[in-house]
Amino acid sequence: MQEYLTTLLGGAEGLALEVGYLLGMLAFGAIVVFGFILPVAGITSWLERRVWARMQSRIGPNRVGPFGFLQWLADGLKNLLKEDVIPTAVDPRLFRIAPYVVVVGFVAAFVAVPFGANLIIADLNIGILYVTAATSLVVVGILIAGWSSNNKWSMLGGIRSATQIVSYEIPAGLGIFPVVLLSGTLSMQGIIEAQGWQPWNWHMFHSPFALAAFLLFFVSALAEGNRTPFDLPEAESELVAGFATEYSGMRMLLFFLAEWGNLYLIGALMATLYMGGWQVPPFTENAVLLGVAQFLSIFLKSCFWVFVAMWIRATLPRVRVDQLMTLCWKYLVPIGLVCVLGTAVTMVVAPEGILGLRFAMFGLVVLVIANFFRRVVFHLRRAKGMGWTIAG
Amino acid sequence: MHFDYANVLVFVGLGVGLCALMMGLGALLRPSNPERAKLTTYECGEEVDGDSWINFNIRFYLIALVFLIFDVEVAFVYPVVAVFKGWVDSGRGLFALVEILIFISILISGLVYVWRKGDLQWIKTVVGPEERPRRRVVGQGGADYVVD
Numbered sequence: 001m002q003e004y005l006t007t008l009l010g011g012a013e014g015l016a017l018e019v020g021y022l023l024g025m026l027a028f029g030a031i032v033v034f035g036f037i038l039p040v041a042g043i044t045s046w047l048e049r050r051v052w053a054r055m056q057s058r059i060g061p062n063r064v065g066p067f068g069f070l071q072w073l074a075d076g077l078k079n080l081l082k083e084d085v086i087p088t089a090v091d092p093r094l095f096r097i098a099p100y101v102v103v104v105g106f107v108a109a110f111v112a113v114p115f116g117a118n119l120i121i122a123d124l125n126i127g128i129l130y131v132t133a134a135t136s137l138v139v140v141g142i143l144i145a146g147w148s149s150n151n152k153w154s155m156l157g158g159i160r161s162a163t164q165i166v167s168y169e170i171p172a173g174l175g176i177f178p179v180v181l182l183s184g185t186l187s188m189q190g191i192i193e194a195q196g197w198q199p200w201n202w203h204m205f206h207s208p209f210a211l212a213a214f215l216l217f218f219v220s221a222l223a224e225g226n227r228t229p230f231d232l233p234e235a236e237s238e239l240v241a242g243f244a245t246e247y248s249g250m251r252m253l254l255f256f257l258a259e260w261g262n263l264y265l266i267g268a269l270m271a272t273l274y275m276g277g278w279q280v281p282p283f284t285e286n287a288v289l290l291g292v293a294q295f296l297s298i299f300l301k302s303c304f305w306v307f308v309a310m311w312i313r314a315t316l317p318r319v320r321v322d323q324l325m326t327l328c329w330k331y332l333v334p335i336g337l338v339c340v341l342g343t344a345v346t347m348v349v350a351p352e353g354i355l356g357l358r359f360a361m362f363g364l365v366v367l368v369i370a371n372f373f374r375r376v377v378f379h380l381r382r383a384k385g386m387g388w389t390i391a392g
Numbered sequence: 393m394h395f396d397y398a399n400v401l402v403f404v405g406l407g408v409g410l411c412a413l414m415m416g417l418g419a420l421l422r423p424s425n426p427e428r429a430k431l432t433t434y435e436c437g438e439e440v441d442g443d444s445w446i447n448f449n450i451r452f453y454l455i456a457l458v459f460l461i462f463d464v465e466v467a468f469v470y471p472v473v474a475v476f477k478g479w480v481d482s483g484r485g486l487f488a489l490v491e492i493l494i495f496i497s498i499l500i501s502g503l504v505y506v507w508r509k510g511d512l513q514w515i516k517t518v519v520g521p522e523e524r525p526r527r528r529v530v531g532q533g534g535a536d537y538v539v540d
Contacts (some may be wrong), residue, residue: 021398022398025399026406029399029406032412033407082418082420085426085430087433088432090433100408103407106403107407122395122400124397148447150444151433152444154444154512165457166456181477184477246433333503337499338502341492343495344476348480351485
């Protein structure tokens with residue numbers, strides 16, 4: 001983005017240059033925050049309800065606008081008009097600060113999220129480390145919310161959430177290491193440039209270890225984003241609304257804004273780290289066309305993972321607390337350590353990578369997906385043969 | 393470089409601004425009728441029984457301690473894995489690999505220690521002398537269940 005601004009500002013120098021930079025940063029930042037993050041978080045909330053509904057043979061929101069598309073705006077407006085109740089027992093200062101901390105942690109992560117070869121706010125040299133650090137702020141906000149509410153449900157939810165998120169930071173970190181090993185850099189653009197547009201040149205197919213680390217990272221990211229099957233902090237059937245029990249109206253909406261926005265962030269990280277990010281085949285010389293294709297490439301990959309997260313939420317039941325901790329410390333952490341070491345050994349044995357292994361991994365994943373569709377067709381036929389009607 | 397991190401500050405500002413804007417807009421539009429019953433803490437409609445700022449389970453502290461140690465070690469691994477490719481490309485890959493192996497084996501031995509000590513066990517079963525043998529009861533309809 002700095003190059004754009006430098007060209008835009010022309011020959012400005014000294015104070016004029018600094019002020020120009022600042023205004024430019026504010027403008028681009030505002031475009032990303034208000035023009036991308038907010039609509040994406042909102043539309044995700046609508047899409048999630050539609051997807052669940054379809055998966056559970058229901059209809060879902062379909063009244064506001066075409067297919068209920070404007071539901072998210074209506075929800076926002078409604079929350080805007082709701083009374084802001086702050087119970088007398090809470091710690092008012094911390095109670096008010098908590099949503100700010102959560103939203104700042106999640107918005108700040110978007111500084112280093114790439115949208116295209118030239119579309120990134122700032123390609124920080126510690127990109128992926130920065131993103132994990134910024135998203136860690138969310139847990140602080142959730143803990144503040146849980147503690148300050150002075151409510152038993154909130155307290156339990158907040159502490160559960162803190163335990164869960166900090167525990168799963170370890171496997172998430174271990175899931176990132178193979179990518180850093182393979183790319184030799186922490187910068188997000190550097191990681192993407194180390195991959196190719198062909199699927200078998202993605203980091204995820206480098207070796208069985210990279211493939212395992214990829215799945216490991218997805219599971220940990222779901223847990224860090226408080227998504228089912230790891231949504232214990234706000235388990236509505238046991239903890240009312242978890243850490244958000246005492247929150248109402250706009251403040252509660254801010255928590256959920258961060259949660260839905262985080263979903264896209266998870267997708268973008270998956271796409272960047274393991275799935276080649278914005279890489280597209282060099283089909284044209286036209287810079288604008290190429291930019292659009294690159295944006296679509298990373299956006300659709302991210303949306304795919306957002307969809308998978310919704311699918312998981314509609315399918316799987318919630319795990320218990322002890323299962324959650326066992327899964328993290330006794331399964332994911334050892335697997336993660338093996339993945340890191342395995343990737344390092346593979347790199348030393350074959351510094352250029354093994355093309356056959358890449359194709360084998362790629363073929364394996366293609367077979368798994370093909371088998372999935374085979375099963376879908378089988379069950380559809382079976383349902384038809386039994387005379388059941390498929391909703392939709 | 394400075395430009396990159398200035399952006400981070402701008403985004404933090406935008407995050408705060410976003411919240412402030414939405415809260416401020418709400419303050420202009422929303423009603424405000426506080427009353428005593430409305431401002432009580434929610435406890436499923438029951439009278440609130442005591443504070444919730446109490447001592448809580450020690451297990452959470454144990455997890456926090458284990459996390460702290462592992463997170464610091466993960467933070468130490470970041471720079472090593474970032475330069476690893478450079479070492480492999482310059483032909484010193486084996487040396488770097490041995491160093492990573494030593495470091496991660498220390499991590500693994502720490503994990504094994506915590507595991508053996510039982511601190512990763514979320515549900516601790518304490519078998520005391522008061523443990524009574526369980527009685528098997530044949531319920532109605534032939535269903536068996538166990539009572540203490």
